[in-house]
Amino acid sequence: MTAVTVKLTVNGREVELSLEPHERLVDVLRGRLGLTGTKMGCGEGECGACTVIMDGQAVLSCLMLAVQAEGGDILTIEGLAPDGSEAGLHPLQKAFVAEAAIQCGYCTPGMILTAKTLLERDPDPTPQVVKEAIAGNICRCTGYDKPVKAILAAAAEMRAAAQGTTAAATVTAAAIGAPEAVAVPGNVSTTTVAERGES
Amino acid sequence: MRTTFRPAAYLRPGSVEEAVRILTEEPERCRLIAGGTDLLVQKPAEAEILVDVAGLGLGKIALTDGHLRVGAAVTVAELERAEPVLRHPCLTILAEAAGMLGTPGVRNRATIGGNLCNGSPAADLAVAALALGADVEITGPHGVRRMPLTDFFRDVNLTALESGEMVSVVEVPVEPLDPTTAARAAGAFFKLRRHQSSVDIATVNVATVLYLDGGVITDARVALGAVAEVPFVSEAAAAALAGHEPLDEVLRAAGAAAAAETRPISDIRASAEYRREMTAVLVRRALEEAVRRCRA
Incomplete structure (x- = not known):
């Protein structure tokens, strides 16, 4: 076995790991970095529970070798609200709570991260676009209605925040920007993920 | 005899030539990996050396003098949203096929090269590229050779690639569209799945490109x-x-003629009879759509 040295950024933190070629990204995130918010479902790219964001794109961490993430900028669900406070939650997370869009919760991290990349690409999606975007995130509690509502609600919240039209929206805007800025002061790469969106 | 997926080495060559050199030295032990979305499902035990071809500069889409050149490492999601593809009434079937391949998460990693080289009989991009009359550019130890995609697929999961070779570019001829003449061209891609809104491999997939001139199909x-x-x-x-x-x-007759040429199997997705029947239906519908687009 030839170990491979891999450098990547995870939730704004640079990490260097010595990895064996067969190790999947999902196993490295969960097993080596302790980021168990990323869930392992089917292991074959069918369920979407292991979705993380790499370089602005939702990817399945069970269908990626960790060595392939060299130089990548990865965001897991932990990085979305790194201070762990309720106020610091991302608008999508708040909307999922408010809409009770969670049953067992296993699909939730993947669904939220997939939705984040959708809203970066399309801030005002139709319900159909939302459904298509989360088509690869399977909920076996079969609760799709509420996640769709939550994503649409978060989209509205984020648009309002972007326009700065209401006091409430201003508070939300601070909530979007604050966690990442607090966790990684001066870290350019995390900002880049948020700004770049999907190509 | 190895039974588990435990590659001993992972290599990241910097150029196509270097990748081919590695592949030529150890053809039996190497497996290419780009997106990995098929490889990590198949987990082939015989893969001892993984050669990552995602960083060889094959990730570009270019429209130049009568050809669309798509690098083998272009992702399905990139193809789905590529402007030169979406703008052209024939090329757009590549984007349509891309948009129906797998899930969004798979599409962000899966590549056109992988979709073709796995040799799946149901590969969505293969069907679209065949309808467009695509060629593949194959790079190997003796340089670059071209091959019509119609010659590339040999059997289930078997392509015409020889030892040490890899597909580097998919090239599609693009005929100039002159709106001042009566000549029109358009394509359509249709995919039948067990549940139409679901994420599934095709039960049947069909692509067509149609040329109309003066109310007559010229090609x-x-x-x-x-x-x-x-x-x-x-x-x-x-x-x-x-x-x-x-x-x-x-x-309708074209649909029936296409169905008569099929050699389907029965499997978990459908019976052979159903596949043959649906071929006739899908071909007719795809042609109707292409005609509609020609006239739009």
């Missing part, structure tokens, strides 16, 4: 997937169309 290509051991172009369907007006009975 047509119909490609079929998941109904034979390889995706293929139906010559009989094209023959049933050329020189005719796009009337209902003509499009």
Whole structure:
């Protein structure tokens, strides 16, 4: 076995790991970095529970070798609200709570991260676009209605925040920007993920 | 005899030439990896050396003098949203096929090269590229050779790639569209799945490109997937169309001719009989859509 040295950024933190070629990204995130918010479902790219964001794109961490993430900028669900406070939650997370869009919760991290990349690409999606975007995130509690509502609600919240039209929206805007800025002061790469969106 | 997926080495060559050199030295032990979305499902135990071809500069889409050149490492999601693809009434079937391949998460990693080289009989991009008359550029130890995609697929999961070779570019001829003439061209891609809104491999997939001039079909290509051991172009369907007006009975006859050329199997997704019947229906519908787009 030839170990491979891999450098990547995870939730704004640079990490260097010595990895064996067969190790999947999902196993490295969960097993080596302790980021168990990323869930392992089917292991074959069918369920979407292991979705993380790499370089602005939702990817399945069970269908990626960790060595392939060299130089990548990865965001897991932990990085979305790194201070762990309720106020610091991302608008999508708040909307999922408010809409009770969670049953067992296993699909939730993947669904939220997939939705984040959708809203970066399309801030005002139709319900159909939302459904298509989360088509690869399977909920076996079969609760799709509420996640769709939550994503649409978060989209509205984020648009309002972007326009700065209401006091409430201003508070939300601070909530979007604050966690990442607090966790990684001066870290350019995390900002880049948020700004770049999907190509 | 190894039984688990435990590659001993992972290599990241910096150029196509270097990748080919590695591949040529150890052809039996190497497996190429780009997106990995098929490889990590198959987990081949014989893969001892993984050669990552995602960083070889093959990730570009370029429209130049009558050709669309798509690098083998272009992702399905990039193809789905590529401007030169979406803008052209024929090329757009590549984007349509890309948008129906797998899930969004798979599409962000899966590549066109991988979709073709796995040799799946149901490969969505293969069917679209066949209808467009694509060639593949193959780089190997003796340099670059070109091959019509129609010659590339040999059997289930078997392509014409020889030891040490890899697909580097997929090239699609693009005919200039002159709006001042009566000549029109358009394509359509249709995919039948067990549940139409679901994420699934095709039960049957069909792509067509149609050329109309003065109300007559001057040329047509119909490609079929998941109904034979390889995706293929139906010559009989094209023959049933050329020189005719796009009337209902003509499009229907082309569908029947295509269905007669299928060699489907029965499996978990559908029976052979159903696949053959649906080929006729999908080909007719795809042709109707292409005609509609020609006239739009």
